[in-house]
Amino acid sequence: MSKATIKDVARQAGVSLKTVSRVINNEPTVRAETREKVQEAINNLGYQPDMAARNLRGATSYAVGLVYDNPNPYYVVDIQQGVLKCCRELGYGLQIHPCDASSPQLIDELAELVLHSRLAGLVLAPPISENDDIVQALADRSIHVVRIVSGADAPGGPAPAVHVNDRAAAYALTDHLVQLGHRRIAFLSGEEEHRSTPERRAGYEEALQAHGLPVDPALVLPGRYTFDSGFNRTQALLAGPDRPTAIFGCNDEIAAGALAATRANGMKVPGDLSIVGFEDSPFSRQSSPPLTTAAQKTEAIARQAMLRLIGAMRPHTTEEMNSGPEADVFVPNLIVRPSTGPVTSR
Amino acid sequence: MSKATIKDVARQAGVSLKTVSRVINNEPTVRAETREKVQEAINNLGYQPDMAARNLRGATSYAVGLVYDNPNPYYVVDIQQGVLKCCRELGYGLQIHPCDASSPQLIDELAELVLHSRLAGLVLAPPISENDDIVQALADRSIHVVRIVSGADAPGGPAPAVHVNDRAAAYALTDHLVQLGHRRIAFLSGEEEHRSTPERRAGYEEALQAHGLPVDPALVLPGRYTFDSGFNRTQALLAGPDRPTAIFGCNDEIAAGALAATRANGMKVPGDLSIVGFEDSPFSRQSSPPLTTAAQKTEAIARQAMLRLIGAMRPHTTEEMNSGPEADVFVPNLIVRPSTGPVTSR
Numbered sequence: 001m002s003k004a005t006i007k008d009v010a011r012q013a014g015v016s017l018k019t020v021s022r023v024i025n026n027e028p029t030v031r032a033e034t035r036e037k038v039q040e041a042i043n044n045l046g047y048q049p050d051m052a053a054r055n056l057r058g059a060t061s062y063a064v065g066l067v068y069d070n071p072n073p074y075y076v077v078d079i080q081q082g083v084l085k086c087c088r089e090l091g092y093g094l095q096i097h098p099c100d101a102s103s104p105q106l107i108d109e110l111a112e113l114v115l116h117s118r119l120a121g122l123v124l125a126p127p128i129s130e131n132d133d134i135v136q137a138l139a140d141r142s143i144h145v146v147r148i149v150s151g152a153d154a155p156g157g158p159a160p161a162v163h164v165n166d167r168a169a170a171y172a173l174t175d176h177l178v179q180l181g182h183r184r185i186a187f188l189s190g191e192e193e194h195r196s197t198p199e200r201r202a203g204y205e206e207a208l209q210a211h212g213l214p215v216d217p218a219l220v221l222p223g224r225y226t227f228d229s230g231f232n233r234t235q236a237l238l239a240g241p242d243r244p245t246a247i248f249g250c251n252d253e254i255a256a257g258a259l260a261a262t263r264a265n266g267m268k269v270p271g272d273l274s275i276v277g278f279e280d281s282p283f284s285r286q287s288s289p290p291l292t293t294a295a296q297k298t299e300a301i302a303r304q305a306m307l308r309l310i311g312a313m314r315p316h317t318t319e320e321m322n323s324g325p326e327a328d329v330f331v332p333n334l335i336v337r338p339s340t341g342p343v344t345s346r
Numbered sequence: 347m348s349k350a351t352i353k354d355v356a357r358q359a360g361v362s363l364k365t366v367s368r369v370i371n372n373e374p375t376v377r378a379e380t381r382e383k384v385q386e387a388i389n390n391l392g393y394q395p396d397m398a399a400r401n402l403r404g405a406t407s408y409a410v411g412l413v414y415d416n417p418n419p420y421y422v423v424d425i426q427q428g429v430l431k432c433c434r435e436l437g438y439g440l441q442i443h444p445c446d447a448s449s450p451q452l453i454d455e456l457a458e459l460v461l462h463s464r465l466a467g468l469v470l471a472p473p474i475s476e477n478d479d480i481v482q483a484l485a486d487r488s489i490h491v492v493r494i495v496s497g498a499d500a501p502g503g504p505a506p507a508v509h510v511n512d513r514a515a516a517y518a519l520t521d522h523l524v525q526l527g528h529r530r531i532a533f534l535s536g537e538e539e540h541r542s543t544p545e546r547r548a549g550y551e552e553a554l555q556a557h558g559l560p561v562d563p564a565l566v567l568p569g570r571y572t573f574d575s576g577f578n579r580t581q582a583l584l585a586g587p588d589r590p591t592a593i594f595g596c597n598d599e600i601a602a603g604a605l606a607a608t609r610a611n612g613m614k615v616p617g618d619l620s621i622v623g624f625e626d627s628p629f630s631r632q633s634s635p636p637l638t639t640a641a642q643k644t645e646a647i648a649r650q651a652m653l654r655l656i657g658a659m660r661p662h663t664t665e666e667m668n669s670g671p672e673a674d675v676f677v678p679n680l681i682v683r684p685s686t687g688p689v690t691s692r
Contacts, residue, residue, distance in 0.1 A: 073419035094514035
């Protein structure tokens with residue numbers, strides 16, 4: 001008897017693959033009646049989520065690794081959840097490997113990890129995923145990887161990739177501020193080794209230029225993806241002679257820091273200063289006022305990356321779950337909240 | 347030649363075990379000179395962090411699982427980091443398994459995880475770790491587990507445990523408020539299935555009673571460990587006839603929600619209302635004003651739990667890293683910040 005696939009379950013239950021996946025992942029959004037139908041089909045067919053992967057792979061590899069270097073717990077947990085969703089659908093375990101992206105031993109460290117833990121492959125998150133030398137070196141050692149990268153276009157190179165068009169989203173955020181009348185918009189960067197920083201900055205500059213506005217280098221500040229970085233640089237900007245009327249924080253933590261610094265200076269948001277962030281993290285919703293931001297679907301991005309990793313190794317395992325290459329591109333959406341308003345004359 | 351241990355490395359380099367561990371974990375707090383000395387000893391001795399574990403274990407198990415059901419990314423990432431630290435010292439990989447603590451299939455799910463991913467054992471975080479039936483069922487299936495639990499005393503049962511004396515810390519927080527003159531202190535609970543909720547509430551009640559103050563049931567509110575839960579219940583309290591002068595949030599997210607609701611009502615903290623949280627998360631430091639809280643050393647707790655898990659299976663592997671049973675008890679420290687102040691007459 002050939003093993004039942006997730007497709008067989010969906011057909012017998014009369015539901016979509018997505019619904020079967022939701023039931024396997026115990027997601028609360030499935031109606032009880034549907035859940036029962038799917039569970040019945042799973043039982044009838046003797047379907048086991050792990051079987052497909054297990055049969056195709058021999059006995060060696062039941063897990064993949066997730067490699068990241070990111071100080072933001074919200075991002076880390078979202079990316080873990082997304083990879084795990086797909087892992088559960090396909091019967092893989094997930095090992096996590098936070099690491100130091102700047103370590104000169106990183107390639108050896110990752111090769112040892114794959115060998116020692118017998119991993120089927122690695123999901124690489126930024127900034128490690130954006131280092132072409134590391135990706136090439138891993139490919140040269142026949143290690144399967146997939147990359148999650150920031151970029152307007154699909155990256156080349158030896159590994160499959162999922163990419164996030166940060167540039168288009170940063171353009172939309174900046175355009176929103178310009179349409180509110182802002183002309184002096186500061187840009188608070190994250191780490192340069194995260195490609196999202198130059199990509200978001202490029203979108204910011206393109207939007208200014210599209211409106212015939214100059215890019216003032218004094219308003220483009222280097223920094224880090226942290227609350228403190230946003231706080232300190234906003235303090236410096238507000239102490240200066242020619243203040244901006246708006247601040248573009250390269251992520252929500254920077255923007256939350258900018259908001260706190262503005263308040264510490266006795267200024268009002270958005271009355272005295274408009275602020276935008278990036279990511280749509282809980283920070284952006286819980287701050288007072290809530291932040292205009294760009295919603296980045298980190299969990300969906302990570303799930304798609306895992307699908308591409310397994311798809312590159314075992315096309316038959318994933319073909320029924322796969323969609324076209326357009327599924328590999330994500331564009332964060334503009335979300336307008338009360339932290340941005342019309343520029344006021346002063 | 348017998349394999350070098352972490353102790354041999356420490357002796358040859360003339361540093362503590364902790365320092366060797368820091369070097370292995372690439373922690374930035376080690377001076378370059380010390381790092382070099384340790385690296386040299388590692389090279390001289392041919393020490394490999396994974397060897398000790400690998401030799402003792404045969405070929406089957408190179409990973410442990412971390413099982414949790416927690417909505418707070420800061421807690422999740424801290425607990426992962428702590429377990430991973432010890433994993434790296436001992437040569438284990440770490441699989442993560444977030445799950446639904448209320449699932450009736452949880453025991454089967456965990457048994458299948460251990461079998462399928464060939465895990466050496468499981469680190470159980472609250473609330474799963476606090477469910478005696480689950481712990482017993484896993485022990486009955488000969489699955490090695492360690493529990494991280496909330497409690498004033500060491501729990502009994504078949505598995506080793508690390509415990510956090512939330513009760514003593516909650517006593518200290520409440521005592522701090524009473525000494526500032528507060529008499530009407532509301533307690534905003536987290537989920538009851540997390541033992542930390544009744545433990546912290548017991549500490550709150552004991553401190554009130556020690557000062558001869560009544561426990562007013564109208565001020566003890568059920569809820570969840572979330573920002574929104576803290577926000578909504580504080581709104582309700584402030585709309586009522588007999589307002590409290592202080593709020594004890596069962597964690598920092600609840601307290602941050604209480605702070606936002608207080609501000610939304612046009613009231614000042616601590617002038618109109620004092621607020622305390624619990625955990626010392628970044629929330630508590632970045633809020634305005636910063637929150638009085640209890641510092642919970644989640645990373646150290648998790649590292650100790652992993653040490654106990656491996657210690658129960660392979661005493662020789664960990665004996666040089668182990669300390670006495672007092673190392674298994676953690677008491678969060680009171681941290682006083684500007685969110686608490688003397689009660690004012692109104």
